[in-house]
Structures are given as structure tokens and as C-alpha cells.
Amino acid sequence: MLSRCPGVPAEEVFRDATCEPLPELQPPPARPGSPYVMDGHQATGIDAQGLELLIADAAARAHRMLTSALPGDETVTEDLWRDSVRIAASHQDEEIFSRLCTGTGRLPMELNFAVRAWKFGGEAGLDVLERMWLPPKKALDQALSSLHAEWDGSNPLYLRVWGNRITADGLDVQIRLGTGGLWYPYAREHGAWWPCGPTEQLAYAALQSALASSPGMR
Structure with a gap:
């Protein structure tokens, strides 16, 4: 059986110790270093x-x-x-x-x-x-209300909600809400949904971006 050593309490050890302050954290470089290029001798026998x-x-x-x-x-x-x-x-x-x-x-x-x-x-x-995830109902209700209120198309806007995705039926466009609160535009191409534009703060802006990128609307 191992004997237990009494030891020294950490509080006693560090009671009179003096610690120097850590150096100030420097900002990182603006960009990574220059890429390394191998010469012919170094590249022998490897995938350069x-x-x-x-x-x-x-x-x-x-x-x-x-x-x-x-x-x-x-x-x-x-x-x-x-x-x-x-x-x-x-x-x-x-x-x-x-x-x-x-x-x-x-x-x-x-x-x-x-x-x-x-x-x-x-x-x-x-x-x-x-x-796919399920956003709060309030966020989806607000998005749907703004989409219908701001819609200025000649035909009615038919929206279908599935999880975090709002699809405009008949227009081949969709917007998706990310967990960070931004909207992502999507357009249907060859039977699949493709990301088609940068993120937007507002649902209607994402819908307009999707419409501008949709093959069927060009």
C-alpha cells in the first residue's frame, strides 16, 4: 500500500511568490505567410x-x-x-x-x-x-409577413415552410434561415437547390437575390 505524503499546501507555497505580468497580446498578421515553393532537387520523388x-x-x-x-x-x-x-x-x-x-x-x-x-x-x-433546423415560430411568422407585404410581383406569392426553409412555389426559388439569423438565397437548377447568392439580413432581400439568380427568371 502506498504511504500518503503530507505535502505542502499550494497556498503556502505561493503566498510570498511574485509573478511577472504576461506580455501584451499582439494582433495576428494581416494574412498568412507567402506560400513555399519547392525547387527541383527538393521535389525529387515526392508529389511537389x-x-x-x-x-x-x-x-x-x-x-x-x-x-x-x-x-x-x-x-x-x-x-x-x-x-x-x-x-x-x-x-x-x-x-x-x-x-x-x-x-x-x-x-x-x-x-x-x-x-x-x-x-x-x-x-x-x-x-x-x-x-435543417426548426427556428422559433415568431421568426418565421415575421419573415412570412414581410415577404407578403413587400411582394410586388404581378402574380400572388405562394410560400411553403419546411423547417428553416421558405420556398416560393412556382418561382423555383427558396430562402433558408441560418442559426446566426441571416437568410441564404437558393435557386432550383436541374432539379436541385443550389446556393445562389450572399447572405442577407432581411428575408425579402434574400428572396429578391434568389429571383435574380434563378434560371427561370433570367
């Missing part, structure tokens, strides 16, 4: 393009995580799929896109949907694309 991409992305991710760790900022959730979407949205390269599809096991159409959502709304936009 893939490694350069990973190095550049690691710098961008580190910068974003440093910024998000500062007081008042939200921590960014990271996982393989969201990382892949972010990389695909940042690098317009067919080979990179193909490799990301293979690495995540997703179809090109799925990654295309996700990339467009990320470009318009970042991680929150991707969440709106992939997840």
Missing part, C-alpha cells in the same frame, strides 16, 4: 504540387485559427469534409478538385454544392446547405 498545397493551406488554417482564438471571435470547427470544401473553394484547380473528391469519398456534384455554399457563406453557409 500536393505538398506545396498542403503547406500553403496549413499556413492559411493556422492564421485563421489564431484569429478565431482571439477574444470575441468564434472557434472554427474543423474536420476532413469541411477542410476539403474550404480547400476546393480556395483553389480553382481540376486536379485538386478531383483529388479532394477521391479523398473524401464524395461525388463531384456534392463537392460543387458545398463549394458554392462555402463561397457565399463560409462554414455557416455549408451548415445551412447540409442541415
Whole structure:
């Protein structure tokens, strides 16, 4: 059996200790460092393009995580799929896109949907694309009232609510409410709902943005 040592109370140890103040927190750099480029000798026997991409992305991710760790900022959730979407949205390269599809096991159409959502709304936009939730009834009632009140189309506006999504029947447009209180415009293309514009504070502004982007309204 182990014997118990009496020890020294922490209060007694630190009673007379003097602690120097921590150095002032410096702001993060405005942007990540310059991307690293490998020369021919260093690239022998390895995938130079893939490694350069990973190095550049690691710098961008580190910068974003440093910024998000500062007081008042939200921590960014990271996982393989969201990382892949972010990389695909940042690098317009067919080979990179193909490799990301293979690495995540997703179809090109799925990654295309996700990339467009990320470009318009970042991680929150991707969440709106992939997840439905039930907003407070008051928020939906206010949105519906404003949509009907401000509608100036020649035909009546028929709206259908499903979770956080409001669809304008017959117009091939939809708006989705994010958990942060912003509205995301969507338009139907080839039988699927695509993100089609940046976020809006007001439901009617998001509806107008969706109508402007809808193939059927062009």
C-alpha cells in the first residue's frame, strides 16, 4: 500500500511568490505567410504540387485559427469534409478538385454544392446547405409577413415552410434561415437547390437575390 505524503499546501507555497505580468497580446498578421515553393532537387520523388498545397493551406488554417482564438471571435470547427470544401473553394484547380473528391469519398456534384455554399457563406453557409433546423415560430411568422407585404410581383406569392426553409412555389426559388439569423438565397437548377447568392439580413432581400439568380427568371 502506498504511504500518503503530507505535502505542502499550494497556498503556502505561493503566498510570498511574485509573478511577472504576461506580455501584451499582439494582433495576428494581416494574412498568412507567402506560400513555399519547392525547387527541383527538393521535389525529387515526392508529389511537389500536393505538398506545396498542403503547406500553403496549413499556413492559411493556422492564421485563421489564431484569429478565431482571439477574444470575441468564434472557434472554427474543423474536420476532413469541411477542410476539403474550404480547400476546393480556395483553389480553382481540376486536379485538386478531383483529388479532394477521391479523398473524401464524395461525388463531384456534392463537392460543387458545398463549394458554392462555402463561397457565399463560409462554414455557416455549408451548415445551412447540409442541415435543417426548426427556428422559433415568431421568426418565421415575421419573415412570412414581410415577404407578403413587400411582394410586388404581378402574380400572388405562394410560400411553403419546411423547417428553416421558405420556398416560393412556382418561382423555383427558396430562402433558408441560418442559426446566426441571416437568410441564404437558393435557386432550383436541374432539379436541385443550389446556393445562389450572399447572405442577407432581411428575408425579402434574400428572396429578391434568389429571383435574380434563378434560371427561370433570367
